Amino acid sequence: MTPHLALGARGEDVAADYLESVGLCVLDRNWRCRHGELDLIATDRSRLVVCEVKTRTDTAFGTPAEAVGGAKALRVRRLAERWRRDHGVRPCEIRFDIVSVLWPPGERPRIRHFPGAF
Secondary structure (H helix, E strand, C coil): CCHHHHHHHHHHHHHHHHHHHCCCEEEEEEEEECCEEEEEEEECCCCEEEEEEEEECCCECECHHHHCCHHHHHHHHHHHHHHHHHCCCCCCCEEEEEEEEECCCCCCCEEEEECCCC
16 A cells, blocks of 8 residues: 555544544445445435545645535435435435644644534
8 A cells, every 4th residue: 555545544434433433323434336436435314424534644735624615515415315215314404524733743643623614
């Protein structure tokens, strides 16, 4: 695994732990189909919460959350509907969040959660 992929995987682990610590139940991780991937799918017991996780070591190219642009948000929305159908979940409210993990080398990760980001 490349260092970039390893950082992303560690960031997703931290994000999943964080979401569970604030009361969400993680249903699925790294779900893939031929159209793309969803990082984390969770529920707050009243709706699905689809989380895009972005992890960076610094902000030289912007914050991690700024890496989620309009095209990515649209792709995540489409994939969320596909996940819901593929898992037999009836139509329901879906919230789209971003979890930003800033993790400089040798430091603890800093997590920012943006509920309903897109």
